Amino acid sequence: MIARSLDAALARGTGGTGSANDELVERLQAVVIDMREEQRRCIGDLIIPMADPGAPRPRTRDRAVKLSVVTNARQGGAMHWDQMSATLDDLRERVTRGRRSAGQLGVLGSIIDAAEGPWLGAMDTDGRGAAELRMHLAGLFRLTAVVTSAGKFDLVQLTGPSADRVLSSKPSLRRGWDADQRMPKQPEWLDYVVGWVMYASAEVDRRAVVEWRLAGADRNLEAMNDTVDNLRTSLREREQLRDELAAEVAELRDELESLTGSS
Structure with missing residues (x-):
């Protein structure tokens, strides 16, 4: 819009005479050219990254x-x-x-x-x-x-x-x-x-490598032992619950049989 206003002013300026008017026309022409170049550059910066996948990407x-x-x-x-x-x-x-x-x-x-x-x-x-x-x-x-x-x-x-x-x-x-x-x-x-x-x-050297691998193997073995111990503890708890449930089932079955025989 600013470029168009300058174009209009430039058109109006060309109607006069004299060296002052010529100087004004030259200045306006230079401003219009600079602004149009800047406009094209800004538009190009916006369009190129989107239109060309191979264009340089920011950041x-x-x-x-x-x-x-x-x-x-x-x-x-x-x-x-x-x-x-x-x-x-x-x-x-x-x-x-x-x-x-x-x-x-x-x-x-x-x-x-x-x-x-x-x-x-x-x-x-x-x-x-x-x-x-x-x-x-x-x-x-x-x-x-x-x-x-x-x-x-x-x-x-x-x-x-x-x-x-x-x-x-x-x-x-x-x-x-x-x-x-x-x-x-x-x-x-x-x-x-x-x-x-x-x-x-x-x-x-080789010694340092073996020491490092040994330390890693020790950590893995310790973690595996902890896992096994936790599984054993969980298994014992489940076995205890199973025994209690089995005792309850046996008691209920005996009671049911006794009730069936008495009837």
């Missing part, structure tokens, strides 16, 4: 950060570290399949290739290119990496026996960095994470 990073929350809600809760069973080969195969569909999982593949030993993990994708990788080595070293659909890190959490550090594009999520240990710049994140994974792989 890509927020979607990647929320990936694990959405996935866990869909699966009924976050998978515990002890429940992860995917080996490095399984994760490599998952990354290969993801590359065919999204093509932006190269950074996760680099992390997996740097790992050695009995790492276990899990990987989730949102179908649009964003993905989350979670890995641990004997429960001592844990890694969580979230990448955007552009194939860049959005968040990386590295947890070891003595430190817990978070690389993030958002300052409020960063953790574990100080003057002595400065957070690397974003272009250096992949090298830092790969180096951390290689260090963790060298630090954990």
Whole structure:
């Protein structure tokens, strides 16, 4: 509407003469052109994301950060570290399949290739290119990496026996960095994470793995023993109720027989 008003004013202005009028006409023309360009840009921003599924979507990073929350809600809760069973080969195969569909999982593949030993993990994708990788080595070293659909890190959490550090594009999520240990710049994140994974792989030996598996087996055995004890207690209670009911049935049957014989 404003552009149309300026067009009308421009039409009225062309009827006069003189340099002042010419200058006014030029100014009005410039304003109309700028407003029409702005109008086309705003309309394009509204139409393109809806009409073109392949157009860039807003808030890509927020979607990647929320990936694990959405996935866990869909699966009924976050998978515990002890429940992860995917080996490095399984994760490599998952990354290969993801590359065919999204093509932006190269950074996760680099992390997996740097790992050695009995790492276990899990990987989730949102179908649009964003993905989350979670890995641990004997429960001592844990890694969580979230990448955007552009194939860049959005968040990386590295947890070891003595430190817990978070690389993030958002300052409020960063953790574990100080003057002595400065957070690397974003272009250096992949090298830092790969180096951390290689260090963790060298630090954990077979003894540590066996100790971790033994601790997990002990917890499972204790839980199973508790379950069996609870079942035995419940069984004894039900057996007691059965005996009481059987005694009542026998008493009632004897009474019924006595009444039948007397009649």
